[in-house]
Amino acid sequence: MLDVQNVTRVFGDKRAVDRVSFTLHQPGFIGIIGSSGAGKSTFLRMMNRLTDATEGRILYEGQDILPLRGAAARNWQSRCAMIFQQFNLVPRLDVVANVLHGKLNRQSTLATMFNLWSRADILRAIDILDRLGIAEQATKRAEALSGGQQQRVAIARALMQDPAIILADEPIASLDPMNAQIVMDTLKRINVEDGRMVIANLHTLDTARRYCDRVIGMRDGRIVFDGTPEQLTTGVARDIYGADETFNEHATSTAIRPERAVPAARVAVH
Numbered sequence: 001m002l003d004v005q006n007v008t009r010v011f012g013d014k015r016a017v018d019r020v021s022f023t024l025h026q027p028g029f030i031g032i033i034g035s036s037g038a039g040k041s042t043f044l045r046m047m048n049r050l051t052d053a054t055e056g057r058i059l060y061e062g063q064d065i066l067p068l069r070g071a072a073a074r075n076w077q078s079r080c081a082m083i084f085q086q087f088n089l090v091p092r093l094d095v096v097a098n099v100l101h102g103k104l105n106r107q108s109t110l111a112t113m114f115n116l117w118s119r120a121d122i123l124r125a126i127d128i129l130d131r132l133g134i135a136e137q138a139t140k141r142a143e144a145l146s147g148g149q150q151q152r153v154a155i156a157r158a159l160m161q162d163p164a165i166i167l168a169d170e171p172i173a174s175l176d177p178m179n180a181q182i183v184m185d186t187l188k189r190i191n192v193e194d195g196r197m198v199i200a201n202l203h204t205l206d207t208a209r210r211y212c213d214r215v216i217g218m219r220d221g222r223i224v225f226d227g228t229p230e231q232l233t234t235g236v237a238r239d240i241y242g243a244d245e246t247f248n249e250h251a252t253s254t255a256i257r258p259e260r261a262v263p264a265a266r267v268a269v270h
C-alpha cells in the first residue's frame with residue numbers, strides 16, 4: 001500500500017535524506033528513530049508534500065504522490081494528516097474551531113472565511129473530541145489547555161480529515177511522561193481501531209519498542225535499521241545513534257517510573 005523508493009532530499013551539499021526505501025503492506029504503527037539531523041523530519045515532510053523531494057518516488061496505492069501539485073497535493077495532504085511537536089493549533093481559537101480547521105482543505109474559501117461550518121461537521125468534531133476524552137474542553141481556547149490536551153486536539157483535527165495515514169513528527173517531545181503516554185495510547189488506538197497507518201518520528205527507544213510494529217532507524221539520511229521492536233537491541237540502537245559503549249538507553253526513556261519521584265530525562269542521545 002505504501003512503497004517508498006529511493007527518496008532523496010539534498011540541501012546544498014547535504015543529503016538530508018539519502019535513497020530511503022521501504023514498503024508497508026499493512027496500515028501498521030511505524031516508528032522512525034535516529035539522532036538529531038538524521039533526516040527524520042525531512043522525510044515526513046516529503047511524505048506530506050510540505051517539502052519537495054530531490055529524487056525518488058512515494059507510491060501510495062500505486063500513485064506517486066511526489067509530483068502532485070495544487071488541488072491534487074492538497075487532496076493528498078488531507079489523506080495524510082500531520083501532527084507536530086508544537087501542536088500547531090491556533091491558540092486564540094476555541095478547541096472545536098481548531099478541530100474544524102481539519103476540514104480546511106475540503107471547504108470553500110468563502111465558507112472558511114466566515115466560519116460557516118455545517119451542523120453535521122460541528123457534531124462530528126465534538127464526537128471526535130469525546131472519543132479522545134476531551135469533549136469537555138470544546139469551548140475553551142486552545143491556549144488554555146495543557147500540552148497533552150493540545151496534542152489530543154491536534155490529533156482530533158487530523159481525524160476530522162478522515163486520513164488514511166497520520167504522520168507524527170516527535171508528537172510527545174514536548175510532553176511530560178504521563179501526557180506522553182496518553183498521546184501515544186491515543187495514536188495506537190487510532191491505528192488499531194480505525195486501521196489508519198501511523199508513522200511517527202520518536203526520540204525515545206522505549207516508546208518505539210512499546211508502540212511500534214516496525215521501527216526504522218536513520219543515520220545521516222540513510223536507513224540503517226528496519227525491523228521489529230524485538231530486533232532493536234541496545235547494540236543496534238547504539239549504531240543507529242552513532243554512540244559508543246557508554247550509551248545508556250535508559251537515559252532515552254519516557255517511562256513513568258512510580259518508584260522514582262522525578263521523571264526520567266527525556267532526551268539524551270540527540
Ligand SMILES: Nc1ncnc2c1ncn2[C@@H]1O[C@H](COP(=O)(O)OP(=O)(O)OP(=O)(O)O)[C@@H](O)[C@H]1O
Nearest residue numbers: 011014015016034035036037038039040041042043
Ligand atoms: N530547509 C533546510 N535547509 C537546509 N538544511 C536543512 C533544511 N532542513 C533540514 N536541513 C538539514 O537536513 C538534515 C536533516 O534534518 P532533519 O530536521 O530532517 O533531521 P531530524 O532527524 O528530523 O532531526 P531532529 O530530530 O533534530 O528534528 C540536517 O542536517 C538539517 O540541518
